[in-house]
Every structure is written in structure tokens, then in C-alpha cells.
Amino acid sequence: MIQEAVAAADTWDAAVVRILKANKVSLVTYVPDKVLAPLIRRLHADEYFTVINPAREEEAVGIVSGAYLAGVRGIVLMQTSGFATLPNVLASLALPFQIPLLMMVSERGTLGDHQLGQAIVCSTLRPILEALRIEHFAIERREDLEFVADRMIQQAFATQAPAAMILSPLLTNRAGAPA
Amino acid sequence: MQDTLFRTLGRASAAVMNRAALTRHLTAKLADEAVVGGIGNTHFDLWAAGQRAHNFYMLGSMGLAIPIALGVAIAQPKRRVIALEGDGSLLMQLGALGTVASVRPANLAIFVWDNGAYQITGSQATLTASTVDLVAMARGAGIARSTWAEDETHFDALVGEALTGSGPMFVGARTDNAPPAGVTERDPSRIRIRFMDAIKT
Numbered sequence: 001m002i003q004e005a006v007a008a009a010d011t012w013d014a015a016v017v018r019i020l021k022a023n024k025v026s027l028v029t030y031v032p033d034k035v036l037a038p039l040i041r042r043l044h045a046d047e048y049f050t051v052i053n054p055a056r057e058e059e060a061v062g063i064v065s066g067a068y069l070a071g072v073r074g075i076v077l078m079q080t081s082g083f084a085t086l087p088n089v090l091a092s093l094a095l096p097f098q099i100p101l102l103m104m105v106s107e108r109g110t111l112g113d114h115q116l117g118q119a120i121v122c123s124t125l126r127p128i129l130e131a132l133r134i135e136h137f138a139i140e141r142r143e144d145l146e147f148v149a150d151r152m153i154q155q156a157f158a159t160q161a162p163a164a165m166i167l168s169p170l171l172t173n174r175a176g177a178p179a
Numbered sequence: 180m181q182d183t184l185f186r187t188l189g190r191a192s193a194a195v196m197n198r199a200a201l202t203r204h205l206t207a208k209l210a211d212e213a214v215v216g217g218i219g220n221t222h223f224d225l226w227a228a229g230q231r232a233h234n235f236y237m238l239g240s241m242g243l244a245i246p247i248a249l250g251v252a253i254a255q256p257k258r259r260v261i262a263l264e265g266d267g268s269l270l271m272q273l274g275a276l277g278t279v280a281s282v283r284p285a286n287l288a289i290f291v292w293d294n295g296a297y298q299i300t301g302s303q304a305t306l307t308a309s310t311v312d313l314v315a316m317a318r319g320a321g322i323a324r325s326t327w328a329e330d331e332t333h334f335d336a337l338v339g340e341a342l343t344g345s346g347p348m349f350v351g352a353r354t355d356n357a358p359p360a361g362v363t364e365r366d367p368s369r370i371r372i373r374f375m376d377a378i379k380t
Contacts, residue, residue: 027253050253052282054246055274062243063278066215066250069235069375070258074250092239093247096367 012171013039015145016104020075021048023153025102027067027074029053029060031082035106035172040077057082058089065099073157075102080109081121083164087128090162095132098160102153104167107138111169125166135163140170184340185326185348186333190293190312193327195353196334198292199224199360202263204331205290205338206231209261212342213251213378217244217264219299220359221292225263227361232377236363236370242272245279245289252284255380259286259342266293266307273316279347280321287348288341289317294354302356317349325349 016039020028028043029052030036043049054060057078064074083105094101109115109122129136135155139148149165156163202224206214214234216222221244222236235251237244248262269275269291279287295308307313317325328334328350337350 027250052253052278054278056272058240058243059246059272059275059278062240062246062275063250063253065243066247066252067254068250069247069371070213070251070254070378071375071380072250072254089240089243093237093243096238097371098368099371 011038012142012145012167013042015142016149017042017046019146019149019153023073023150025073025075025153026050027052027064027072028077029063029074030077031055031057031060031079033077033079033082033106033108035079035108035167035169036077036104057085061086061089061094061101064101065093065097068099068101073102075104077104077106079106080125081118084121084124084128087132090132090134094162095134099162100156100160101162102156103162103164105164106167106172107169111173129164135161136166138166138168140168142171145171184336185324186329188327188329190307190314190327190351190353192329193351193353194330195355196328196331197357198294198354199227199357201292201331201334201352201354202228204335205261208338208342209233211378212259212261213248213255213374214261214263215244215248215251217241217262217268219265219268221263221265221268223359223362226363227359232373235374236365238365238367238370242268242275244268245272245275248287248289249275249279249282249284251378252287253282255378256284256286258378259288260284261341262287262289264289264291266291266295266313267297267305269313270306270311273320276317276320276322276349284347285345289347289349290341291349291351292354293351294356296356298356314349314351317351322347322349326351328352
């Protein structure tokens, strides 16, 4: 089990690496995001993970879904605008086939974003998740990260259902991380 | 061997064959290989060729046969994995060719049926009917072992290579507009569980 008192001392990205390992999530696919960059660097540097960066988020979902069918756990990392490209594959692959697709979405377009397009895309994130009835939770505080991410991953596999962990700027940017 | 199997002919020089027949040629040689069938007539003919438990039939997510097959290939490097895809589907997700080339799975073979049409929606033309050569695109993406199947004999040899060779390969096969030989049963839970049980390690 994760020791939360110790864990709270390190950064959110170091914690995510530890949570993924604890849950045997060894395949990571991503389309880049500046906020996720420190996490992506850690994953590339760690031999435990197979890390793939395809051209589109749909591809990333396909790869992780195929790996699940073949017995390997994976996760897709993306930013809000990338998530907005996914409703069709969520509705026609992950949901009907009951694939526990883990998604980690860096929430852009809120709490100080300077791009109107990002802000408008951000407004679609929760309505899409709710329309598809996909389990989701925005993680805002460092001290919640282990509990929420660990539980969401476990629930996804136990219930054969996708899950979206939303990383709020409150978590990733409060201490002055790159905007 | 490789020089004669992976040929430089363009799309216009490849024979037009029958998708259902080629699919039967392919599946006849399979044992425990995993096959991911792209949507529509691609997996209808895969189904009609014999309901192998090792087949995964996509029901939507157009364009994802290659990414799904890549995921299976990464998870089980000792198992041969084959992606069957149509030209219209691949055109939706061309970046997947670059992803396969950069990951370089030794155990993945891609076969694309190219009839130049979105046959299932009324045979509207795809881009391959005008200017796009998907084999050239695969080669350009970095899949060096890419070729058009010149005729059925060549196709059969390429199937053999898919089962024994090393490194990702891409085969384009031009196909006619004959209707599919059957229609897949579409219960996603059954398809998934059957496939997962069949390839469980």
C-alpha cells in the first residue's frame, strides 16, 4: 500500500509514477502537454514503463485497449483538447467492449488560461464524460492524489469501465509549475 | 527472399483480387495468431472465413484496427499479430503507420484491402481511387517492409512471411467491390471475452 504521509512530500508527477507501478500499469501512451511534461520525462526515464507517443489520442486509446485485451495494463495521458477528440472511440470501443481504459487528462482552459479555444474546449470535458457516463474526478489537492487515483484505477479494472482522472491546475500549477 | 517479396510496384500495377477469397487464403494458414479485423466488410469477411476465437472484430472506432493490433503485439511479443484494415479506415488514421514504424514490433503484420471505395456506405470513392498510394505512404512512414500484393501467388507468399519473418510489414491488396461473404455477429462482450480467453498467456 502507498504510505500517504511519506508520499505527500514529493511532487505530483513522482506520485503518479508510484501509483501506476503500484497498480501494475506499465504501458503509457500519450499525446504531449506542457503540464504533463515532467510526468512524461519521468516515465521515459523509467525502465518499468513502455512509453509510446502516437500522433493522435484515438490511436493512444487503441493501443492501450489492444494491450488490455492481451493482458497488459495501460493508461492514456492527454490534455483537454485531446480528450475532445475521443467521444466516438469511447462510445464504440471502450464502453461497449467493457475495456477499463484509464485516462489522465491535464485540465487546460481554466483557472487562468490565455487561449479562448482552450477555454471553450474545456467546457466540453465534463458534459462528454457525463453523457457517456464515464467515471471521472478532478484531483485538485496533492494530498488527495494517492487516494483518488489509486481508487479510480482499482474501480476501473474491477468494474470493467473506463475512468478519467482530471488533473486540475490546482494540483499541477499551484506551486508555480509550467502553465 | 526479402528483395523479391517486397516489391516496388505501384498501386496501378497490382492485380484486383477478391477480399473474401484473400481473407480465406490468410486464415487457412493461421493457428494461434491474433487477428484484429477493422470495421465493416473487412471483419465481415474475416468472420465469414471461419469464426476463430483469436479474431477480434471491431464494431466502430473506425481506423483503430492497426493501433489495437499494435497494443496486442506490444503486450504479447511472442505472438504473431495481424491487422486487417480497409483503405477508408486507414485514411482516417495514417499517423498509425508512423507509430508502428517507430515502435518496430517484430510480430506485427498489416494487411490493407484497397477497393478505392467506402463500399458499405454506398461505394463512394476514397482518396486511393484518385491519388493516394497507401503502400507508398507506409514506406514513407518508415515501414521498410511494405509492398503491394502483385497477385494471389505473391499474396500467399506474403502471408507466409507475416507468420515467419521479423519486423513490422505492410501489405496492400487491391480488391473488387463484391459484397462480403457474411455478416459478423455483434455482441461486444462475447467478442472481447472470447478473444481474451483465446490469447491468454
